[in-house]
Amino acid sequence: MNGLPTTLEADGIWLQFGEQKILQSVYVKLQTGRITGLLGRNGSGKSCLLKSIMGLMPTEWQSVRVNGHYIGKPYQQPGLIRYLPQHPFVPPSLTIQAAFDWYGVDIRELAEEYRAIGQFKNQPFGKLSGGEKRLAEILLILKSDAAFVLLDEPFSHLMPVQVEQLQKTIRQESQRKGILLSDHLYRSVLDLSDSIYFLHSGGRTIRLTSPEQNLKDMGYLNS
Numbered sequence: 658m659n660g661l662p663t664t665l666e667a668d669g670i671w672l673q674f675g676e677q678k679i680l681q682s683v684y685v686k687l688q689t690g691r692i693t694g695l696l697g698r699n700g701s702g703k704s705c706l707l708k709s710i711m712g713l714m715p716t717e718w719q720s721v722r723v724n725g726h727y728i729g730k731p732y733q734q735p736g737l738i739r740y741l742p743q744h745p746f747v748p749p750s751l752t753i754q755a756a757f758d759w760y761g762v763d764i765r766e767l768a769e770e771y772r773a774i775g776q777f778k779n780q781p782f783g784k785l786s787g788g789e790k791r792l793a794e795i796l797l798i799l800k801s802d803a804a805f806v807l808l809d810e811p812f813s814h815l816m817p818v819q820v821e822q823l824q825k826t827i828r829q830e831s832q833r834k835g836i837l838l839s840d841h842l843y844r845s846v847l848d849l850s851d852s853i854y855f856l857h858s859g860g861r862t863i864r865l866t867s868p869e870q871n872l873k874d875m876g877y878l879n880s
């Protein structure tokens with residue numbers, strides 16, 4: 658691939674577990690400089706889709722292309738893509754400082770805005786509260802040097818003031834990255850996103866044209 662990655666397209670993703678069809682020919686497109694939202698009911702397959710894009714799921718078929726070039730295992734490409742899973746992923750014995758060093762993120766840049774990060778930098782992850790841990794993990798992924806970032810429920814466990822701060826950081830980082838944002842805090846997803854996909858329980862994505870109305874029509878929001 659020549660030049661900097663600017664577009665990532667995941668196409669024709671098919672995934673099933675036994676008889677249960679999860680994803681059926683799903684398509685999503687990410688672009689650097691843009692935030693793409695992903696919404697869908699509980700269990701519709703959003704987390705599976707994010708893992709599939711990374712190359713971490715045993716899909717029946719899928720094609721991930723960066724600037725039009727097929728990439729077999731996106732997660733193996735240095736500087737291409739990072740993924741925030743729903744569940745904690747940093748080993749509990751690692752300190753915040755050590756984790757940030759490992760991901761190549763300068764903790765000093767964040768410590769002023771996110772006081773807790775600076776304050777607890779010598780604490781191991783295992784001793785942090787659920788919200789503190791989540792915040793540190795989101796920032797690790799979001800600030801690391803990658804062209805694309807996939808965020809699975811970044812706002813869960815965070816108090817409102819941190820959600821607001823994080824929205825600001827997501828906007829800042831989107832100036833140089835393509836971000837896929839999936840969260841049930843739909844208002845934040847709608848406010849931040851340049852375009853929004855809805856994953857139907859049948860396993861297909863549609864792009865929302867009038868997000869709020871579409872979400873009501875599909876029963877994701879009360880009308």
Ligand SMILES: Nc1ncnc2c1ncn2[C@@H]1O[C@H](COP(=O)(O)OP(=O)(O)OP(=O)(O)O)[C@@H](O)[C@H]1O
Nearest residue numbers: 674679697698699700701702703704705706743841
């Ligand atoms: N490893 C697995 N083996 C079997 N079934 C799985 C596996 N992983 C996920 N599933 C099933 O796939 C479906 C989609 O799960 P997924 O976690 O992707 O949903 P989701 O849209 O992220 O849900 P939520 O909004 O509740 O987080 C669920 O029915 C789940 O039980």
